[in-house]
Amino acid sequence: MSDLPIAPLDVEGWTCPAPLAHQDRIVLGHGGGGVLSGELIEHLFLPALGGASNAEMRDSAVLDRPGAGRLAFTTDSYVVSPLFFPGGSIGDLAVNGTINDLAMSGAQPLALSAGFILEEGLETALLGRVAQAMGAAARAAGVPVVTGDTKVVDRGKADQLFINTAGIGVVADGVDIRPARATPGDVVIVSGLVGEHGVAIMSLREGIEFGTTLTSDTAALHTLVAALLAAVPDVHVLRDPTRGGVAGTLCEIAEVAKVGIELEEAAVPVPEAVGAACGFLGLDPLHVANEGKLIAIVPAAHAEAALAALRAHPLGAHAAIIGQVGEEHPGLLVARSPLGAGRVVSRPLGEQLPRIC
Amino acid sequence: MKYLDEFKDPVIAKRMIDDILATATQRWTLMEVCGGQTHSIIRNGVDTLLADAVEFIHGPGCPVCVTPLEMIDRSLEIAARPDVIFCSFGDMLRVPGTDKDLFSVKADGGDVRVVYSPLDAVNIASDHPDKQVVFFGVGFETTAPANAMAVVTARQRGLTNFSMLVSHVRVPPAIRTIMDSPVTRVQGFLAAGHVCTVMGTAEYGPLVEDYQVPIVVTGFEPLDLLEGIRQTVALLEAGTPALRNAYPRAVSPQGNPVAQKVLADVFEVCDRQWRGIGMIPASGWQLSPAWREFDASLRFDVDDIHTAEPEACHSGEVLQGLIKPFECPSFGTLCTPRTPLGATMVSAEGACAAYYEFRRLQVPTKVS
Structure with missing residues (x-):
């Protein structure tokens, strides 16, 4: 890094790279892994998805090994429009769909991951509602969301928000469904x-x-x-x-x-x-x-x-x-x-x- | 569902099938004109159940199939323009033009939208005053009134950015062309019920007179179809060609006068090319002079169109009832719903697609 020439700062065109907190819209900084990302996790995702606010942050969730059986593992992405529809939302689909993919192998679901791709400018409240729906669906199913990720893309590069969930489950011995x-x-x-x-x-x-x-x-x-x-x-x-x-x-x-x-x-x-x-x-x-x-x-x-x-x-x-x-x-x-x-x-x-x- | 479920009753259907089989002393050749009827006949297996009494020749009544290639190419040119939002019914999007289809235009960045009603296109025009909004107005007499109303609505709203690419077709001249063909085998017609809902039945009397062929206005549910077939076979057996209405719950002799009035105002009869068949005189509608300002083919200067049909496609012979879809050497090999050579393989109402979807079991296996 020290080898790179240092460009003179253009004061005229300079904008603050870290936008202000408590915004009602998602900005690029919310996906940057910095303070804004942390705030989004702490104040939006963790309460909605049911994690403890003092949850220990690390790069992966660590799960207990099931006593017996084989593991089932699946992933699916959710891009439905509109985000909310009669009977559910993209959040419900993202939880239920991946649980169902596990269940179709006869697996008992253990845990889910959630990856969010957000479009710059998305209303934070809307994201909150989606996350609440995901949390409610996960709690109703008894399957926790144990790890996640958020990225923000430029306005126009995504349609509001996309969700990827992966799921892991355990298939009991003797069950062979395919x-x-x-x-x-x-x-x-x-x-x-x-x-x-x-x-x-x-x-x-x-x-x-x-x-x-x-x-x-x-x-x-x-x-x-x-x-x-x-x-x-x-x-x-x-x-x-x-x-x-x-x-x-x-x-x-x-x-x-x-x-x-x-x-x-x-x-x-x-x-x-x-x-x-x-x-x-x-x-x-x-x-x-x-x-x-x-x-x-x-x-x-x-x-x-x-x-x-x-x-x-x-x-x-x-x-x-x-x-x-x-x-x-x-x-x-x-x-x-x-x-x-x-x-x-x-x-x-x-x-x-x-x-x- | 009321008015539908009671016309699907399998017990009554079985009785009607037995009745038709008992009445027929020979195998009669009937043409169902409408693609919706083709779909229902094949889907419900009416043709196989009646195979000893009736051979069906599937008529040219799928608007997607008969829209001329030149018009498809014109739609592709217009849809590709950056200032245009091009609106169409869904099943036109996969119809192959000379080089591509509307889906490819959309993938290349064209703003192509599926609408369910021409009025949706008018609303899009209201919402996007900076864009030219073009609706692809295809179809028989059934869809024409709504398309006419779209133009009327656009004028009422003072919209100058709405236009329609019109390729409407009319059934009676097509029946005349089929009967004029020296190789026709058609002995009786099931007339398209919903076309007659709009137009009434008056246009069909002269056809019965001129060609001494029975014409029975027929609906779309299994029992509707069977009743139309039963009456046609009865007329053929009696040797008394006549016009009958086997779909009276939807069709009155005079049709829908309000719709006819709008049609007479907005459209005028013109000669029309039918894809796979050729020019049929007085078989189309175009916008009348009073409404021509809404004609997309005049608004957009697209003259440089060179069309070319694939040689391996025999959809014209299929549309004229000269061959069955599986008798085409390309059927199921070169030509499938995934790689359609002709429009008859695209629309669910197209005879080739209907055979491919529902009848592969009976079709001899191809050795490629």
Whole structure:
């Protein structure tokens, strides 16, 4: 450093690099790792996320080693717009989504990390509300946020705020849940009504109303999974049908496991408002995202027990058997229409495009 | 949902299917004109359930599919301009132009927005007085009234920064062209229910007279479709071509007079190119002289357009019912929804996409 030439200070154009404290908007300095970052952690993140204000600050969280089982580890980024929507917020999604990714391996979640990318100029109060929502979701789930990071980017380089969460959990011995275990003869169960989150976001984003207010179904599913595993330890596959919806998820499973999956369209529980919105927009409810539902694939012999266990849990009250795994048409998802004819269902290509008419 | 669920009843559907199969003494060739009907027929498997009684030829009634390439290229040129916010219904964004699609224009920095109603585009124009806001006005008689109202609203609000790229098409001249074709095999038509909701049924009587072909106005839910098919087959079996309305809960003979009045004011009939088919006389609408100040093709000087369709695309023959989508050598190989060569593979209502999505099981496996 001492080798570098020292530029003369331009007094005319000089501004204070450390903006004032207690600002109502996020400034670049909040991500700089200095005093402002410290204030943000101390006064905003720690109270909201539930850490003690005198928490010992260090570079990583150190967790007790679980007594038995294997570790599950996952990460996901959240860029949803708008930040708040009926039924939840980006904060709920960031906690519940990552917990659910752990739960879909049959893991009991242990802890989460939270990384924030903030746009310069973001209202501090808005960030506070998001952090409060994250903290509330984490406390409700019983999974602590144990480490975090904040960066601030120039105005225009991000859309208000992005969140990344990672999660770590422990998979009990004997639990082996993965898409490749879908086996001919298995039964496909969905844990509740499909399409609510995607339609809630879309109707808010596009300013379309459908008579009733649909709310996102965002929820942490690990207790539902625990209840299911208690009743049926040999669950073959669990997936949460988020982006791509039920169809996208089942297509992936069919491809990975090289099995055919047959879906009874009439058996899929679609709320009336979701059906109406999809009809109006030319979308397929099977392709619409969910944030609080799971698909379970279980041996046929355990299907009724699995269904009963799901229905006994508040998050699984509307669980239904929607299809089965077979040997025919490996790699493909085939939906049987209520009239009895079959059709191949594809993964959505990318963005869902509303039709003209 | 009221007015929809009761038209999906599988028990009644089974009865109607049995009735049609029992009535048909031969396999009749019907064309459903509207892409929405194609989608519903394939999605519900109506064609496979009725395979012994009816062959469906899927008509040119998907507005995305028939919008001429020249118009797509024009939209791409306009959308790429830095002073323009280009608004479109969602499924136009992936329609391939000669070199690219609207999605690529968006990725290259063009301000391309999906709207659900043309009035949304008018509101965007109100909110952005410093920008030119252009709406891509495509579609059949169904979408035309709302597009006309968008122009009317823009004038009421005194907006000088709103315009529309109009590529509207009309169904009856297309039916005439199909029946005039020396190779047509169509023996009866299911007319598009929602087009007739707007326009009424008067335009279809002369077609029945001139071509001695039954035309039955038909809806979109499974039972609506089956009722339209049942009536068409009955007319064919009796040898009495006639115009019937099998969708009376939505269609009256006179249609929607308010919408027709707006259409007659804002638009005038013009000749129109149909992608894959060619020029059909008097088959389109363009803005009438009193409204031409809102015509984006006049407002933006985009003349230097050289279009070229891929040779491997046979969507024209598909649109005319000459081949089934899977009979095209590119189907499922060169041409998929991910890499569409023609518009019929893009829209969910396009016949090729409908076959690709729902019918891959029955399609012979390709050896590439």
